[in-house]
Amino acid sequence: MTASAHTDPLHVVIVGGGVAGMETLIALRSLAGSRVQITLVEPAPEFTVRAETVGEPFGMGSAQRHPVDRIANDFGADLVADRLESVAHNLRRVTLAGGEGVDYDALVLALGARQEPVWPHTINFGGHGAVEAMEQLVADVKRGLTGSVAFVVPEGVSWPLPLYELALMTARHVRAGESETELVVFTPERHPLEAFGRNVSSHMTAELERAGVRLARSAVVDVTPSGDISLPFEETPMRFERVVALPRLVGPAPRGVTHDADGFIQIDSYGAVHGMQHVYAAGDGTNYPLKQGGVATQQADAVAESIAKVAGSGVAPRPFSAVLRAQLFTGDGKHFLRGDLSEHATETSEASETPLWWPAGKVAGHYLGPYLAAHAEPGAAVAPARRVRSATWIEEGPFGE
Numbered sequence: 001m002t003a004s005a006h007t008d009p010l011h012v013v014i015v016g017g018g019v020a021g022m023e024t025l026i027a028l029r030s031l032a033g034s035r036v037q038i039t040l041v042e043p044a045p046e047f048t049v050r051a052e053t054v055g056e057p058f059g060m061g062s063a064q065r066h067p068v069d070r071i072a073n074d075f076g077a078d079l080v081a082d083r084l085e086s087v088a089h090n091l092r093r094v095t096l097a098g099g100e101g102v103d104y105d106a107l108v109l110a111l112g113a114r115q116e117p118v119w120p121h122t123i124n125f126g127g128h129g130a131v132e133a134m135e136q137l138v139a140d141v142k143r144g145l146t147g148s149v150a151f152v153v154p155e156g157v158s159w160p161l162p163l164y165e166l167a168l169m170t171a172r173h174v175r176a177g178e179s180e181t182e183l184v185v186f187t188p189e190r191h192p193l194e195a196f197g198r199n200v201s202s203h204m205t206a207e208l209e210r211a212g213v214r215l216a217r218s219a220v221v222d223v224t225p226s227g228d229i230s231l232p233f234e235e236t237p238m239r240f241e242r243v244v245a246l247p248r249l250v251g252p253a254p255r256g257v258t259h260d261a262d263g264f265i266q267i268d269s270y271g272a273v274h275g276m277q278h279v280y281a282a283g284d285g286t287n288y289p290l291k292q293g294g295v296a297t298q299q300a301d302a303v304a305e306s307i308a309k310v311a312g313s314g315v316a317p318r319p320f321s322a323v324l325r326a327q328l329f330t331g332d333g334k335h336f337l338r339g340d341l342s343e344h345a346t347e348t349s350e351a352s353e354t355p356l357w358w359p360a361g362k363v364a365g366h367y368l369g370p371y372l373a374a375h376a377e378p379g380a381a382v383a384p385a386r387r388v389r390s391a392t393w394i395e396e397g398p399f400g401e
């Protein structure tokens with residue numbers, strides 16, 4: 001059916017109500033209005049801004065949590081609290097774990113990725129119980145009970161920022177207390193946060209130095225159960241009392257959907273799934289190499305534009321081209337980092353102590369950002385850095401759109 005032939009609303013099924021799913025929902029309602037009927041399939045009752053959980057062990061307040069049914073209701077979506085089981089692409093139908101079949105005109109897979117601990121005996125930040133374990137570690141550091149902590153980015157992790165934040169915030173507690181805890185970051189990156197570009201890497205290096213955190217770059221390490229860290233060309237392993245690491249991500253590999261060997265859904269630059277008409281995907285569950293919330297929202301915007309066009313809204317879809325935006329918790333404040341990953345960009349990155357976009361939340365999304373800012377609990381330490389001055393997205397600085 002062509003776009004102009006649509007008279008009934010296009011039925012869009014969004015599976016997954018995380019960052020990518022919520023951005024798709026809000027963008028689609030905004031771009032296509034009543035031309036789309038939206039069903040959201042999400043098993044969890046709450047949408048949690050996981051990026052903000054890094055502040056929790058350091059007393060920065062709780063990460064934002066919003067009822068999924070309220071968000072669905074705010075944007076006129078029918079909510080189905082269930083899990084996707086499989087996709088029957090030729091029938092344009094999804095089957096849910098509860099056995100129900102749901103027909104769609106367009107399907108958006110925003111399933112995220114599964115987190116797998118690389119070394120089970122470390123604090124696997126992002127996994128179950130990690131905030132409490134990190135809280136305990138910080139308490140031990142403050143009381144001088146822990147002499148050394150290693151923060152390890154495993155090979156294959158594309159978004160190392162949380163580990164740098166944990167190291168910087170722990171360092172602040174070391175400085176504030178009487179302890180002399182040794183803190184070291186091990187990363188396989190050639191420069192810290194190298195995905196952003198040179199300026200952000202230099203900024204990060206300086207921040208670590210200022211905080212007294214040692215940095216081991218280009219370090220592909222293994223961690224033994226006793227906390228020894230071995231480097232490929234070093235005979236003697238280094239011993240640390242505690243080790244904090246990030247999990248590796250594994251793709252969702254939904255049944256009936258094209259995915260790569262690691263389970264990540266294969267998409268083009270508009271978010272269309274390879275070889276599957278009317279099926280789109282966005283976020284950590286796709287085969288785009290960088291798994292990050294802001295990137296997930298930009299992919300979701302490309303998907304929403306494509307579907308809005310099919311629904312007859314007159315929107316001209318733009319291909320996805322990532323600009324990395326991140327808020328870095330340093331322990332002393334929040335810094336704003338930005339890097340343009342698009343092909344045409346030349347000098348690509350910048351770091352600033354004042355917001356480079358607005359609302360300046362942890363997850364930068366054109367549609368989700370303003371919604372979260374408007375619903376943040378007053379007084380929450382992780383709430384936006386300044387009072388909301390506008391409910392719309394504003395880009396500041398040289399990247400302004």
Ligand SMILES: Cc1cc2nc3c(=O)[nH]c(=O)nc-3n(C[C@H](O)[C@H](O)[C@H](O)COP(=O)(O)OP(=O)(O)OC[C@H]3O[C@@H](n4cnc5c(N)ncnc54)[C@H](O)[C@@H]3O)c2cc1C
Nearest residue numbers: 016017018019020051083084111112126283284292293294
């Ligand atoms: C500790 C930590 C710190 C981070 N820091 C930052 C940061 O500072 N900035 C940033 O931009 N990003 C950050 N991220 C990354 C960011 O959280 C992710 O990139 C982002 O959440 C990805 O969005 P998504 O929608 O793809 O996946 P998710 O947000 O994980 O959402 C996936 C959703 O799909 C649902 N789902 C899964 N399987 C099914 C199924 N079978 N059927 C139906 N629903 C299903 C899940 O319940 C979930 O709600 C951080 C992540 C972590 C863990």
